[in-house]
Amino acid sequence: MKRIALLGSTGSIGTQALQVVDSFPELFRVHSLSAHRQAAKLARQARHFLPAVVAISDESCYNELKAELSGLGIKILAGPDSLRELAADQETDIVLNSLVGFAGLAATLAALSAGNTLALANKESLVAGGHLAMRQAAEAGVNILPVDSEHSAIFQCIQGQQLDAVEKIVLTASGGPFFGRNLAFLQTVTPQDALKHPNWVMGAKITIDSATMMNKGLEVIEARWLFGLPYEKIDVVVHRESIVHSLVVYRDGAVLAQLGTPDMRVPIQYALTYPERLLGHAPRVCWNTLSPLNFAPPDKSNFPCLPLAYLAGAIGGSMPCVLNAANEEAVRLFLGGKASFLDIPRIIERVMNKHKVVTEPDFDTLHDVDKEARLLSQEYAKMKG
Amino acid sequence: MKRIALLGSTGSIGTQALQVVDSFPELFRVHSLSAHRQAAKLARQARHFLPAVVAISDESCYNELKAELSGLGIKILAGPDSLRELAADQETDIVLNSLVGFAGLAATLAALSAGNTLALANKESLVAGGHLAMRQAAEAGVNILPVDSEHSAIFQCIQGQQLDAVEKIVLTASGGPFFGRNLAFLQTVTPQDALKHPNWVMGAKITIDSATMMNKGLEVIEARWLFGLPYEKIDVVVHRESIVHSLVVYRDGAVLAQLGTPDMRVPIQYALTYPERLLGHAPRVCWNTLSPLNFAPPDKSNFPCLPLAYLAGAIGGSMPCVLNAANEEAVRLFLGGKASFLDIPRIIERVMNKHKVVTEPDFDTLHDVDKEARLLSQEYAKMKG
Numbered sequence: 001m002k003r004i005a006l007l008g009s010t011g012s013i014g015t016q017a018l019q020v021v022d023s024f025p026e027l028f029r030v031h032s033l034s035a036h037r038q039a040a041k042l043a044r045q046a047r048h049f050l051p052a053v054v055a056i057s058d059e060s061c062y063n064e065l066k067a068e069l070s071g072l073g074i075k076i077l078a079g080p081d082s083l084r085e086l087a088a089d090q091e092t093d094i095v096l097n098s099l100v101g102f103a104g105l106a107a108t109l110a111a112l113s114a115g116n117t118l119a120l121a122n123k124e125s126l127v128a129g130g131h132l133a134m135r136q137a138a139e140a141g142v143n144i145l146p147v148d149s150e151h152s153a154i155f156q157c158i159q160g161q162q163l164d165a166v167e168k169i170v171l172t173a174s175g176g177p178f179f180g181r182n183l184a185f186l187q188t189v190t191p192q193d194a195l196k197h198p199n200w201v202m203g204a205k206i207t208i209d210s211a212t213m214m215n216k217g218l219e220v221i222e223a224r225w226l227f228g229l230p231y232e233k234i235d236v237v238v239h240r241e242s243i244v245h246s247l248v249v250y251r252d253g254a255v256l257a258q259l260g261t262p263d264m265r266v267p268i269q270y271a272l273t274y275p276e277r278l279l280g281h282a283p284r285v286c287w288n289t290l291s292p293l294n295f296a297p298p299d300k301s302n303f304p305c306l307p308l309a310y311l312a313g314a315i316g317g318s319m320p321c322v323l324n325a326a327n328e329e330a331v332r333l334f335l336g337g338k339a340s341f342l343d344i345p346r347i348i349e350r351v352m353n354k355h356k357v358v359t360e361p362d363f364d365t366l367h368d369v370d371k372e373a374r375l376l377s378q379e380y381a382k383m384k385g
Numbered sequence: 386m387k388r389i390a391l392l393g394s395t396g397s398i399g400t401q402a403l404q405v406v407d408s409f410p411e412l413f414r415v416h417s418l419s420a421h422r423q424a425a426k427l428a429r430q431a432r433h434f435l436p437a438v439v440a441i442s443d444e445s446c447y448n449e450l451k452a453e454l455s456g457l458g459i460k461i462l463a464g465p466d467s468l469r470e471l472a473a474d475q476e477t478d479i480v481l482n483s484l485v486g487f488a489g490l491a492a493t494l495a496a497l498s499a500g501n502t503l504a505l506a507n508k509e510s511l512v513a514g515g516h517l518a519m520r521q522a523a524e525a526g527v528n529i530l531p532v533d534s535e536h537s538a539i540f541q542c543i544q545g546q547q548l549d550a551v552e553k554i555v556l557t558a559s560g561g562p563f564f565g566r567n568l569a570f571l572q573t574v575t576p577q578d579a580l581k582h583p584n585w586v587m588g589a590k591i592t593i594d595s596a597t598m599m600n601k602g603l604e605v606i607e608a609r610w611l612f613g614l615p616y617e618k619i620d621v622v623v624h625r626e627s628i629v630h631s632l633v634v635y636r637d638g639a640v641l642a643q644l645g646t647p648d649m650r651v652p653i654q655y656a657l658t659y660p661e662r663l664l665g666h667a668p669r670v671c672w673n674t675l676s677p678l679n680f681a682p683p684d685k686s687n688f689p690c691l692p693l694a695y696l697a698g699a700i701g702g703s704m705p706c707v708l709n710a711a712n713e714e715a716v717r718l719f720l721g722g723k724a725s726f727l728d729i730p731r732i733i734e735r736v737m738n739k740h741k742v743v744t745e746p747d748f749d750t751l752h753d754v755d756k757e758a759r760l761l762s763q764e765y766a767k768m769k770g
Contacts, residue, residue: 156639160545165662170672237672247644252658253651253667254541259632259640266638273637277550282638287555287622292677 002272003031005092005116007083007107009045010038012203013098013121013147013264018045020269024278032086037061043068050074052091055082057103083107088114094272096147097122100205101328102321102370105129109363112136112144119271121147123222124328128321129366130225144226145271149200150219151226152267153245153258158227159275161250168249169229171219172239173298174199176211179238183302189341191334199242199262208331209305212344213298217309218327221320224313231313236306238296243285261285304345308352318358318369325373326351330381339381351376387657388416390477390501392468392492394430395423397588398483398506398532398649403430405654409663417471422446428453435459437476440467442488468492473499479657481532482507485590486713487706487755490514494748497521497529504656506532508607509713513706514751515610529611530656534585535604536611537652538630538643543612544660546635553634554614556604557624558683559584561596564623568687574726576719584627584647593716594690597729598683602694603712606705609698616698621691623681628670646670689730693737703743703754710758711736715766724766736761 004021008014014035021028030049035042039061046054046069055077056065062078069076077085080103087095087110095111096119097104104122109129111118113136120126126133137144146152150171158166177196178186194211195204202210209215220234245267247257260266263282270277300307305327312323326348333339339347351373358365389406393399399420406413415434420427424446431439431454440462441450447463454461462470465488472480472495480496481504482489489507494514496503498521505511511518522529531537535556543551562581563571579596580589587595594600605619630652632642645651648667655662685692690712697708711733718724724732736758743750 156641162660162662235672247672249669250662252654252662252665253645253648253669254655254662254665255644255670256541257642257644259642260638263638269637270639275547277547277635277637277639280637280639284634284638285640287620287632287680288682290680292679294677295672295675297673 001029002027002093003029003091004272005032005086005089005095005111006030006098007034007086007095007104008036008098008100008122009033010035010041011098011100012201013268016264017096017098017268017272018049020265020272021049023281027278028272031092032089034083034086039065039068046074047072053077053086053089055086057083084110087111087116089116090114092116094119096268096272097125098147100124100203102128102324105133105363105366108133109136112140112142115140115142117142117145119145119147119268123148123218124324126222126225127218127324128370129363130221130320131360132363134225145274146226147267147271148219148222149262149264149267150246151223152270154223154227154248156258156270157246157248157256161248161256163227165250165252166227166229166233166248167251168233168235169223169227170235170237170247170249171216171223172242172244172246173213173216173236174210174242175238175240175298176213178211179240179299181302183342186302186342187340191337194334194341198240200264204335205328205331208334209327212305212341213303214305214309214327214344216298217306218324220306220309221313231310236298238298240294241291243290243293259285305348308345308348312352315357316359318361318366319352319355321361321366321369322352322355322373323348325370326377329374329377333378333381343381347377347380350380386414387412387478388414388476389657390417390471390474390480390496391415391483392419392471392480392489393421393483393485393507394418395420395426396483396485397586398653401649402481402483402653402657403434405650405657406434408666412663413657416477417474419468419471424449424453431459432457438462438471438474440471442468469495472496472501474501475499477501479504481653481657482510483532485509485588487513487709490748490751493518494521497525497527500525500527502527502530504530504532504653508533508603509709511607511610512603512709513755514748515606515705516745517748519610528659530659531611532652532656533604533607534647534649534652535631536608537655539608539612539633541643541655542631542633542641546633546641548612550635550637551612551614551618551633552636553618553620554608554612555620555622555632555634556601556608557627557629557631558598558601558621559595559627560623560625560683561598563596564625564684566687568727571687571727572725576722579719579726583625585649589720590713590716593719594712597690597726598688599690599694599712599729601683602691603709605694606698616695621683623683625679626676628675628678644670690733693730693733697737700742701744703746703751704737704740706746706751706754707737707740707758708733710755711762714759714762718763718766728766732762732765735765
């Protein structure tokens with residue numbers, strides 16, 4: 001019986017994770033659930049799974065949640081620190097961190113330092129604090145199991161293989177809704193346009209990141225930490241069909257790839273049942289009727305977020321944290337109608353240019369750097385043009 | 386230092402294997418080489434690699450070989466039994482069996498019963514005598530390492546994975562030079578046409594097998610033995626570009642595939658260096674310029690060799706040996722202008738229909754069954770139409 005802490009249970013990954021958990025009642029027990037603000041949805045989940053603890057990070061929703069769960073004997077926590085408590089709980093075997101953004105880093109570090117296995121969907125954790133998380137995981141001797149489909153693909157393709165024989169990993173990118181579009185078009189893009197992803201149904205933040213290709217940039221940095229590879233060994237290729245989830249090129253010339261229909265339940269389940277593979281219900285690829293699989297280089301000039309991420313990664317230290325913070329803020333401003341689609345990379349680049357890099361930043365430094373980059377992003381968004 | 390016996394060193398696999406061996410002089414020593422008739426080529430190879438022993442299976446070439454190698458202190462054997470001697474040599478660590486046809490079975494069994502690791506390119510061994518070879522390998526506790534690109538792909542995709550979690554394996558087929566052609570066209574096909582393979586440069590027998598799709602049929606039976614899977618779990622899909630070398634579908638919905646440019650040195654090297662991967666010189670796939678990858682169902686009605694192979698496999702016992710023998714003979718007759726392209730499946734089907742199945746045949750029985758099926762094939766070829 002694996003006891004699971006599910007952070008971010010009302011989001012896209014969280015709800016799919018609960019589907020997976022629900023199909024193996026003899027295998028998993030939901031020990032805790034958390035949400036940011038969706039108290040009613042969290043309460044519904046809690047009534048079904050009867051966890052020992054639930055947490056709502058926005059304290060203003062505490063009373064609603066408490067009323068919904070009265071009489072069930074479920075412990076209820078509130079406030080942002082409660083996530084750390086859930087992550088570090090000694091009665092938990094595996095923490096699925098599907099929080100969104102930099103806010104996930106504290107929970108990542110808490111889970112690892114408590115010696116809990118971490119199933120990680122919150123890529124921003126590793127982008128901002130990969131050096132801290134990997135050190136923590138090594139010290140505690142626990143695994144970080146990737147949940148992102150690309151990193152799960154790479155992780156699956158290196159099982160039973162020699163890591164030092166990896167010549168290159170190639171992350172596939174759908175290219176998002178605007179692949180092939182020119183700047184004139186991109187200038188006119190609305191949040192509604194950008195929220196339509198061709199293949200994957202995901203949360204708003206990651207869908208916008210996918211449209212700007214920052215998502216792939218963040219994944220490049222995430223891969224650098226997860227697999228301990230230098231950036232020269234991490235490539236990106238656009239693959240519109242999202243059937244090949246990523247590839248590993250070995251030095252003998254062999255390439256291993258993980259494929260499948262675009263269904264997040266597969267990587268979620270693999271992380272939760274690892275190293276076992278159990279029956280899954282994702283639709284299978286029908287090879288006899290499969291459309292051609294296409295590959296193309298990413299357009300780095302119209303989608304500068306990807307090269308910005310490589311740049312931030314190469315600079316290292318606190319710079320990826322700045323990249324991430326500026327991006328989170330720029331996406332928020334774009335979704336709120338306060339920045340255009342093309343402002344997103346512009347804001348990020350300016351904030352990066354302004355930043356004085358701190359090498360080996362600790363958590364508190366990252367916290368300050370993150371805050372500062374957000375304020376600066378807001379400033380730059382106001383004085384745009 | 387791995388000491389290698391290379392059976393069939395002058396063929397396509399053999400010469401490519403020697404290229405691989407030559408690039409790791411500190412790793413491999415060629416202990417023995419064999420050829421069927423190409424004495425001059427064998428002698429050239431022997432002068433370069435200086436094996437302890439060479440064998441020529443056609444005794445009439447013995448004197449030529451002896452003259453070519455005089456004074457080098459290389460032991461020279463002749464005659465078909467000499468291959469068994471090389472395979473069973475205790476001073477050999479790994480036997481690469483790249484013989485063509487049923488003739489390879491004796492060497493396969495000799496290698497395994499002597500406790501030598503077997504790198505197997507001779508698929509007919511397993512088609513005809515898979516039950517004997519797998520039993521022998523299990524008793525001796527040695528590995529059979531696939532050299533066929535498809536089986537190597539599957540083998541690579543199950544490393545570090547649970548075999549009982551395999552839902553299906555999918556062998557990819559190039560479809561050969563006549564994919565998409567109708568019967569009217571296939572009626573007119575000459576040996577010259579059939580010897581032009583779109584992607585792979587191979588020996589004559591396997592190239593014709595590829596054109597009839599019998600090659601894929603033989604591979605289905607080979608896979609059944611190598612991976613211990615029932616035929617319902619072995620599928621075939623046509624993939625014209627020969628970039629995806631085969632796929633494994635796991636029960637969680639994840640698919641692992643091995644890809645690469647069509648270059649036999651990759652699977653040959655993997656078998657020879659297994660479980661390690663060393664630097665290889667095959668051209669890499671360029672993802673940015675890769676043509677679309679297409680998948681289509683095999684045409685079982687115009688290419689009946691594939692369903693015939695499934696049928697023979699399902700019947701089991703001596704039937705796959707008959708399928709193979711009739712095919713070898715029909716291909717020989719086709720190449721000699723004594724049977725048409727469409728006669729190949731017709732002959733095989735008639736010989737199969739005539740055969741009384743022996744369950745669990747031993748080697749001598751297979752030997753007789755093979756001989757009889759060949760004679761019958763010749764008869765049927767004469768009374769065609």
